[in-house]
Amino acid sequence: MEAIKKPIRTVWDIPRHEQFAPGHNMCQGCAAALIMRMLMKVVGKDAIVAMGTGCVEVTTTPFPYTSWRNPWLHLAFENTAAAASGIEAALKALKRKYGIYKDRYVKVVAIAGDGGTFDIGLQALSGMMERGHDVMYVVYDNEAYMNTGIQRSSATPLGAWTTTTPVGKRMRGEPHPKKDIIGIALAHRIPYIATANPAYPTDMMEKFRKAYETRGPSLVHVLSPCTPGWRIRNEHSIHVARLAVLTGMWVQLEIVNGKPRVTVKVRKRKPVKEYLRLQGRFRHLTDEEIQRIQEMVDRYVEEINRWVGEEAIGPVEA
């Protein structure tokens, strides 16, 4: 199964072949499984996967089984990007010295969760982007350390309950807003940065394809709803991901050589209350706190619209 060359416009352009095997131990309704399935459909067999510790790493490889049909490497939290850049350099040296893979393009795909990217693996990621290795880095962001039992990470949004940001008299959930990883990647001036969402599979696969075809570092940041951690119903995981886009909490960006573009435009966005009320982790929020989050999202959307240069995300519908 080769990598996809043609653009993916409709769902009928998605190949039927499964490069990511079913039967893994991910939870019912886990969106990370869907993301990995779509990612492996795009990159095909000529890819080396460097996987940082996280939910997907633990659940797809219960020894002696594996869900991956590609060369796959288990790595620690902090060195995903470092090891991926090492593989890329080794491939380059093999090509130059011995002529291995001369007629074949082999891509290194690094996958890590939000803990392994935003917190622990940030310096390795920064080094990889700064040195300009030809690595595609995919972050599946479930907004906390879900694998070890819902501890907060720097990707946890404002007001969310986790086990380390409990709700009580002194603390009302996570006190800080989410870290801007796209801004950090943008500061390294890498050729391709995108944010994607599993509720828009063709858009997500198109971004994976463009990241695959980029010669140089690329970062794709994917929102991945987590059913036990976000306290949502199993069947709602895609619905919640879609609502994140429709309410303006998540903007589908694509930045090619510093030029930003919003790929999924929302004419009239919904109030954030609809997104927050579906999730048990936001259930303690009062109307004033929801109003504060709404104002934060308003500011964020205004910032994005100014940056893109058009009204990509519209005003809140009454």
Added chain:
Amino acid sequence: MTESTEPQGVERYLGKKYPRTWDEVPIAGIVPWPGNTEELPKHSWRTIRPVIDQEKCIRCRMCWVYCPDSAIVEVDKEYTNKKGRTFKVSYEVNYDHCKGCGICAFECPVNAIQMVPEER
């Protein structure tokens, strides 16, 4: 059910029993059988199961796209519904891999998938 004498699961791959001590484990802990979780049944995880109504289904491919466990299978089977419309593909559920999350039933635009309680 007939009893098969062939070894099942891991034992078939390893040619012996599941490694019990450290020196039976493959060198460097590698797993040289790509994609072999496909053999692990996950049907015991679910409490409700999806049933596709082929009459109502309009073949929009949404259940196949959104299934995280690749449990909805696309097969080249022709089907003509009562209105006389012929479809080239059909969607079936692989009940070995389905974990019963219900995403397919929730995302189906025509409600052709029903979640039925699992009864034994």
